[in-house]
Amino acid sequence: MPDPATAPSAGYDLLLVLxxxxxxxxxxxxxxxEAVDALGDVxxxxxxxxxxxxxxxxxxxxxxxRMLGRRLQRGDELALHGYYHADDSPPPCSVRDYLMRRxxxxxxxxxxxxxxxxxxxxxxxxxxxxRFDWPLAGFVAPxxxxxxxxxxxxxxxxxxxxxxxxxxYQLPQFTPIAAPGLVWxxxxxxxxxxxxxxxxxxxxxxxxxxxxxxxxxxxxxxxGYSRRYWMNTLQQLLAQGxxxxxxxxxxxxxxxx
Numbered sequence: 001m002p003d004p005a006t007a008p009s010a011g012y013d014l015l016l017v018l019x020x021x022x023x024x025x026x027x028x029x030x031x032x033x034e035a036v037d038a039l040g041d042v043x044x045x046x047x048x049x050x051x052x053x054x055x056x057x058x059x060x061x062x063x064x065x066r067m068l069g070r071r072l073q074r075g076d077e078l079a080l081h082g083y084y085h086a087d088d089s090p091p092p093c094s095v096r097d098y099l100m101r102r103x104x105x106x107x108x109x110x111x112x113x114x115x116x117x118x119x120x121x122x123x124x125x126x127x128x129x130x131r132f133d134w135p136l137a138g139f140v141a142p143x144x145x146x147x148x149x150x151x152x153x154x155x156x157x158x159x160x161x162x163x164x165x166x167x168x169y170q171l172p173q174f175t176p177i178a179a180p181g182l183v184w185x186x187x188x189x190x191x192x193x194x195x196x197x198x199x200x201x202x203x204x205x206x207x208x209x210x211x212x213x214x215x216x217x218x219x220x221x222x223x224g225y226s227r228r229y230w231m232n233t234l235q236q237l238l239a240q241g242x243x244x245x246x247x248x249x250x251x252x253x254x255x256x257x
Contacts, residue, residue: 013211013250014242015179016234017045019140020085021068022052023061025218032221035231042234042244046071047081047140050128054084058128065132072134077246079138080129080159082109083121086142111145118153126157137161137248161251165215168247170255177255180206181213182233186226196229203233211250212237 016036018029036042046068051057058065068078085107110118122139129136137160141150144164154162155172162169165183167176182202184195206212214234220226238244245253 012209012240012242013254014234014237014244015045015181015211015213015247015250016042016244017047017181017213017215017247019047019081019215019217020052021046021048021081022056022085023058023064024052024056026064026067028218028221032216032227032231036234039235039238041075042238043075043077043246043249044071045077045079045138045246045248048078049081049085049142050083050125052084053086058132068134069132075246077138077248078129078134078136079140079247080122080125080136081140082107082142083125084109087111107142110141110150111143111147113147113149115149115152118147118150119156122153122157126159138163161247163247168251170251177251178209179211179213179250180209181215182206183215184217184220184226184229186217186219186223192223192226195226199229199233210254212242 018033021029033044036044048058048068049056051059072078087107087109110121113121125139126136139154139159139162141162146154146162146164151174155174157171159171161171162174163179166178166180168179169176180202182199184199185191186195203212214230214237216230220230
């Protein structure tokens with residue numbers, strides 16, 4: 001990371017985002033979240049999966065839901081992150097689709113959905129948020145993969161934003177706003193090594209970026225190497241004077257006409 005003494009401060013922001021939030025991933029995140037809380041007021045955006053892989057339903061986890069409610073009271077944000085976080089569409093029929101849905105990820109739930117199917121799952125997720133009295137502004141597709149049908153569905157809903165690895169998109173027009181970030185693939189030692197190198201190079205390029213997004217995953221929390229990287233990076237960015245915000249707060253503060 002850049003030297004805090006030479007890095008930007010005022011007017012530069014930081015978005016800390018926890019992906020794949022579900023009852024079974026909370027034990028992975030809990031020590032890290034507690035360490036972040038100890039740093040002071042660092043709001044986070046939690047990407048919540050209503051029924052992870054069809055076997056981890058929020059409706060069956062009242063204690064977990066109460067914890068998320070407390071996070072909202074602290075100033076955190078909850079966003080909808082797919083519905084099942086699992087690709088249950090028919091098998092891929094092209095080389096490109098096979099690469100995206102079987103090599104890149106098996107969890108691109110919204111990669112192949114038509115508009116009606118995407119609307120059905122989005123409505124189900126929104127209804128669940130309403131049931132628990134959770135405010136909802138954003139949707140992030142698992143693995144950031146969205147079909148054209150998903151995009152059309154999002155244009156019909158009252159959500160405020162979606163995102164991919166490089167941009168936040170204000171809805172319904174899909175207005176792109178640059179929000180580059182750092183993300184790891186921590187499934188194996190060689191992936192963690194490459195992720196460290198790629199993020200170090202990316203961090204140098206982003207030293208003057210108005211905002212930096214940190215995209216964390218439960219797998220990152222299961223390895224001391226990646227977990228320490230995220231905590232050190234967060235502390236360095238805060239020391240540089242970057243302001244931590246949720247996605248919604250950042251959009252309202254920086255991109256409201």
